[in-house]
Amino acid sequence: MAKMTLEELRALRDAKKNEMTQRDTNEKSAQIIIGMGTCGIAAGAKEAFDAFLDELDSHSVTNTKITQTGCMGLCFSEPTVEVAVPGMPRVIYGNVDDAVARRIVKEHLIGKSLVSDHIFDKPAVDIIK
Amino acid sequence: MHATICDMITDLVQNAIEARATEITLEVKETKTNLKFVIADNGKGMSAVVLEKAKDPYYTDGQKHRYRKVGLGLPFLFQTAEMTGGKAAITSKEGEGTTVTFNVDPTNVDLPAFGNFTTAAVALMSYEFEGNLSIERSAQNKSYSVNKNELVEALGNLNELESLTLLKQFIASQEEDLEAL
Numbered sequence: 001m002a003k004m005t006l007e008e009l010r011a012l013r014d015a016k017k018n019e020m021t022q023r024d025t026n027e028k029s030a031q032i033i034i035g036m037g038t039c040g041i042a043a044g045a046k047e048a049f050d051a052f053l054d055e056l057d058s059h060s061v062t063n064t065k066i067t068q069t070g071c072m073g074l075c076f077s078e079p080t081v082e083v084a085v086p087g088m089p090r091v092i093y094g095n096v097d098d099a100v101a102r103r104i105v106k107e108h109l110i111g112k113s114l115v116s117d118h119i120f121d122k123p124a125v126d127i128i129k
Numbered sequence: 130m131h132a133t134i135c136d137m138i139t140d141l142v143q144n145a146i147e148a149r150a151t152e153i154t155l156e157v158k159e160t161k162t163n164l165k166f167v168i169a170d171n172g173k174g175m176s177a178v179v180l181e182k183a184k185d186p187y188y189t190d191g192q193k194h195r196y197r198k199v200g201l202g203l204p205f206l207f208q209t210a211e212m213t214g215g216k217a218a219i220t221s222k223e224g225e226g227t228t229v230t231f232n233v234d235p236t237n238v239d240l241p242a243f244g245n246f247t248t249a250a251v252a253l254m255s256y257e258f259e260g261n262l263s264i265e266r267s268a269q270n271k272s273y274s275v276n277k278n279e280l281v282e283a284l285g286n287l288n289e290l291e292s293l294t295l296l297k298q299f300i301a302s303q304e305e306d307l308e309a310l
Contacts, residue, residue: 002302002306003273003302003303003305003306004298004299004302004303006279006283009280009283009284009295009299010283010284012295012298013283013284013285013291013292013295016291016295017285029289036139036143036252036256037143038140038201038202038205041131041136041139041140042131042132042136044132046135046136046139046245046248046249046252047248049248049251049252050245050248053251053290053293053294053297056290057290057294061290062290062291063290064289064290065286065288065289065290066255066288066290066293067255067257067288068252068255068256068257070143070147
């Protein structure tokens, strides 16, 4: 790949925007929140981040946001990831490595069913007020 | 200790974000004999007393997690320096900001792998905070620089999947260019 300029980046974005506006925009977007505290990073949160990006893109999933947060207080089960899909319960997944991240995309975001063996119901008690 | 240098960088830049900095610069320079990174922020800074305590893994200001007794980010940095004959330094002034510097011989066998800078940069650029992050990156005699403001201007919201995918392509192309002969 040749070194991309900001102008080329802008042009690519504009092309994508046209594609996006042609779609139904009423749909609420799904959100993936990745815990990126010291604990998350040490456990491989960046690998999970990369896997989410790659898997979502390869399945042409759209209308999704990926954000990051600090430690969710579940350091023992890092990397932890919170997933909010409209019409489904918000869940926190633990031990999300590359393979689990790809499963979450396929089963939860696309298939609309929870990845039960990696669920935590809520953040640790000393984190929520 | 973090598994890669890039993990350590991500962690330390997040300290700057959490210190409510509005202007952060990350400089990462590689030559055959030296690997250097500098993270400078204009966040809330620390007093000399707190700065000294921050190097202790059993110190935390207790604001983020009330019952936690550890803070490992900075200790990881100093541990890595100590184990590899590198030099880590941190200077800070309350109300003005903090600068973290790390220099090491890249051939030292005890040094963790460098890691994936593209992912680190994409993660940091898309971390939501009110402020700008500038990256100055060089390897041997090639370099590039990029900042968050210009990326937001080109891509819009960086947390949207479409923007993230393009952002990754963009940073990857800059990194590939650094490695090309």
